[in-house]
Amino acid sequence: xxxxxxxxxxxxxxxxxxxxxxxxxxxxxxxxxxxxxxxxxxxxxxxxxxxxxxxxxxxxxxxxxxxxxxxxxxxxxxxxxxxxxxxxxxxxxxxxxxxxxxxxxxxxxxxxxxxxxxxxxxxxxxxxxxxxxxxxxxxxxxxxxxxxxxxxxxxxxxxxxxxxxxxxxxxxxxxxxxxxxxxxxxxxxxx
Numbered sequence: 001x002x003x004x005x006x007x008x009x010x011x012x013x014x015x016x017x018x019x020x021x022x023x024x025x026x027x028x029x030x031x032x033x034x035x036x037x038x039x040x041x042x043x044x045x046x047x048x049x050x051x052x053x054x055x056x057x058x059x060x061x062x063x064x065x066x067x068x069x070x071x072x073x074x075x076x077x078x079x080x081x082x083x084x085x086x087x088x089x090x091x092x093x094x095x096x097x098x099x100x101x102x103x104x105x106x107x108x109x110x111x112x113x114x115x116x117x118x119x120x121x122x123x124x125x126x127x128x129x130x131x132x133x134x135x136x137x138x139x140x141x142x143x144x145x146x147x148x149x150x151x152x153x154x155x156x157x158x159x160x161x162x163x164x165x166x167x168x169x170x171x172x173x174x175x176x177x178x179x180x181x182x183x184x185x186x187x188x189x190x191x
Contacts, residue, residue, distance in 0.1 A: 003094075003154075004165045006178040012037065012185035013091035015067070019076040020095030021150060022143040023106025026075040029095065029175060036183055039071040048078055049121040056122075086157050092166045093178060094154055099147050106143040 016033055018026045027043055034041030047063060050056040063081040066072055067088045076085055076092060086092065112118070114126040132138045154166060169175050 003158075003168050006167045006174075006181040009091070009165070009167075009181055009185055012182065012187045013089075014039065014071040014187075015089045015091070016073040017076040017085055017089045017092040018073070018095065019092055019150060019153070020097070021102050021147045022139055023109060024095040024097055024102050025105065025175075026077070026095060029093065030073045030075055032179065033073045033093075033182065036179060037071075037073070039073055040066070040069070042066045042072055042074045044075045044077050046121045049124060051122045051124070053124055082153070082157075083160065086161045086164055089164060092157070092164055094150065094166055094168045095175070096150065096168050096170050098170075099144075102143060102147060103140075106140055110140055 016030075016037075016039075018030045018033070020026045027045070030041050030043070033039075044063075048055055048059050056062075059078070060080055063078075063084065066074070067085055074085065076082060076089075110126055110132075111129065113120070114129055117125050119125060127135070127138070132140050135141070154168075157164060158166070167178055169178060
């Protein structure tokens with residue numbers, strides 16, 4: 001199925017993925033959708049990151065578990081589970097925002113988290129800000145370097161999972177519009 005306009009959606013999806021570059025707003029949008037539709041939002045980073053930013057051994061098992069449930073919303077990330085999630089989803093929202101928007105968001109978020117020493121998953125905190133200069137996989141550098149990979153991933157998922165509708169969102173206005181559409185769609189779930 002090619003990219004679709006959110007207006008083409010006719011039944012409320014129950015298994016929703018939010019794709020996009022680091023810092024694009026995947027977790028924020030997934031959380032909003034979860035609240036709006038009253039479905040569980042599973043934050044992928046919380047399943048993946050262990051202490052000292054090490055991957056948790058239970059990650060893939062946990063993803064298989066939650067994605068087997070009848071309703072969920074999650075971020076589409078981590079290569080080991082992208083295929084599984086795409087196969088099980090019934091809608092993907094692709095945050096394809098301008099690079100300047102994404103970079104502003106990821107830099108602001110990173111600085112805020114570091115200055116406030118916000119505790120993230122498994123007790124982790126953002127590394128010192130100067131590490132952006134020499135750590136290749138620092139989140140800010142990662143967001144810059146991987147920004148254009150999502151278009152390639154979307155092309156692949158269109159071929160691999162042709163039945164999955166993908167709504168491409170390029171602006172805040174389009175994000176708000178898709179939320180309005182989702183809120184108005186009838187549910188096919190029995191109450």
